[in-house]
Amino acid sequence: MSLPIVVIGGGLSGLYAAHLLEQAGQRVLLIEARERLGGRILSLGHADDRHRLDLGPSWFWPAMNPLVAGLVSTLGLDAFAQHIQGATAIEGPDGQVHRQQVTWQQSPASYRVAGGMQRLIEGLRARLEGKVHILTGTRVVGLKLRPHAVELDLQDASGAWTQQAAQVVLTIPPRLTVQDLCMEPAWPLPLVQQMRDTPSWMAGQAKFVAVYPRAFWREAGWSGTAMSHRGPLAEIHDASDASGESAALFGFVGATPAYRTGIGQDSLTRQALAQLQRIFGEQAGSPLWTAVQDWAEEPLTAAASDRQPLARHPLYDAGTVPQAWSHHLWLAGTERSANAGGYLEGALESAALAVQELLAQRSQVPGTNASEHERTLP
Numbered sequence: 349m350s351l352p353i354v355v356i357g358g359g360l361s362g363l364y365a366a367h368l369l370e371q372a373g374q375r376v377l378l379i380e381a382r383e384r385l386g387g388r389i390l391s392l393g394h395a396d397d398r399h400r401l402d403l404g405p406s407w408f409w410p411a412m413n414p415l416v417a418g419l420v421s422t423l424g425l426d427a428f429a430q431h432i433q434g435a436t437a438i439e440g441p442d443g444q445v446h447r448q449q450v451t452w453q454q455s456p457a458s459y460r461v462a463g464g465m466q467r468l469i470e471g472l473r474a475r476l477e478g479k480v481h482i483l484t485g486t487r488v489v490g491l492k493l494r495p496h497a498v499e500l501d502l503q504d505a506s507g508a509w510t511q512q513a514a515q516v517v518l519t520i521p522p523r524l525t526v527q528d529l530c531m532e533p534a535w536p537l538p539l540v541q542q543m544r545d546t547p548s549w550m551a552g553q554a555k556f557v558a559v560y561p562r563a564f565w566r567e568a569g570w571s572g573t574a575m576s577h578r579g580p581l582a583e584i585h586d587a588s589d590a591s592g593e594s595a596a597l598f599g600f601v602g603a604t605p606a607y608r609t610g611i612g613q614d615s616l617t618r619q620a621l622a623q624l625q626r627i628f629g630e631q632a633g634s635p636l637w638t639a640v641q642d643w644a645e646e647p648l649t650a651a652a653s654d655r656q657p658l659a660r661h662p663l664y665d666a667g668t669v670p671q672a673w674s675h676h677l678w679l680a681g682t683e684r685s686a687n688a689g690g691y692l693e694g695a696l697e698s699a700a701l702a703v704q705e706l707l708a709q710r711s712q713v714p715g716t717n718a719s720e721h722e723r724t725l726p
């Protein structure tokens with residue numbers, strides 16, 4: 349049997365690449381290090397799966413994100429506008445709360461996916477069911493360029509093994525690629541340094557969510573949007589479901605990763621609830637459920653250097669691989685998108701571009717036989 353195309357990384361980019369390759373009639377194996385799929389996309393429900401809270405991305409912007417909007421529609425998902433109606437709260441460094449009666453306008457408007465952004469991952473996975481072999485809990489630790497294939501060094505619960513690939517689509521962030529993968533032959537130092545200097549978008553961030561019996565802030569005329577110069581939450585938004593009946597708030601934690609690690613999640617939760625009480629009143633101190641997701645603590649998302657704050661949105665580009673690898677390895681993942689790098693749109697755009705280029709070259713790449721160390725795939 350011919351060697352598969354291997355997609356490395358089961359985030360949005362990897363799943364979309366696998367979907368496009370499968371649709372083009374290719375034999376695909378997807379390898380993901382975590383036990384779950386989704387990467388930076390993570391939606392958790394406290395009671396049931398109808399309303400899940402996004403602890404990674406919450407928003408897409410249909411006016412700017414045609415690929416995400418298209419995928420939402422193709423997968424038959426419902427989307428709804430972020431709730432912004434009502435007064436905005438501004439918290440000063442002294443904890444004083446100022447009420448801005450004007451609704452905080454968004455341009456373009458941001459939308460959420462009903463049931464959480466995880467629906468994109470579940471929808472893609474369902475489309476791959478029985479067509480693409482997916483290995484979770486399997487970490488790629490090295491890539492060796494062979495005459496007509498790439499040999500992947502893998503690590504899973506049962507030990508180390510290898511897998512041959514005709515071609516590879518690599519969707520893990522550039523920083524993790526050069527930190528965690530051993531390349532043979534080694535990649536030139538300037539390229540390695542460039543990848544090391546490419547921040548993984550939002551990897552140093554943390555999110556806090558609190559679920560409530562009612563959206564009491566709306567009843568008091570607040571939108572749920574708040575900006576704080578005191579913290580620990582720097583920016584707060586309504587995270588209720590489309591109807592507003594299942595009520596929640598979320599906040600981006602403004603405190604640094606070092607501070608967060610220092611105080612721990614219980615303390616951070618207490619501080620966040622105290623802040624929500626200062627802003628929205630007593631009831632904010634009695635949530636039904638809270639969660640903190642600290643992405644800086646996730647080694648499969650953040651490198652140590654991602655713990656440093658970013659001054660601005662990085663400039664991303666498609667990236668290149670050394671010439672010798674160019675018929676065997678394509679780079680994708682949101683950090684490889686020049687137009688929408690960092691965003692969900694960039695994850696899809698980079699995957700589409702990589703697959704397009706791979707398919708264009710595929711007919712020129714001769715196949716090889718499976719190695720004796722390779723496990724048999726179904």
Ligand SMILES: Cc1cc2nc3c(=O)[nH]c(=O)nc-3n(C[C@H](O)[C@H](O)[C@H](O)COP(=O)(O)OP(=O)(O)OC[C@H]3O[C@@H](n4cnc5c(N)ncnc54)[C@H](O)[C@@H]3O)c2cc1C
Binds near residue numbers: 524528550555694
């Ligand atoms: C808190 C937060 C809020 C965000 N908000 C938004 C938003 O509102 N809108 C928006 O558009 N974007 C937002 N983003 C960005 C968005 O989440 C990303 O652009 C997108 O999810 C990236 O997808 P990806 O597949 O490129 O990368 P990832 O999701 O990082 O996927 C990479 C995958 O590779 C796996 N992996 C890593 N190393 C290995 C290895 N050695 N072997 C095998 N697998 C490996 C990882 O486990 C992961 O599953 C946010 C991100 C965060 C963290």
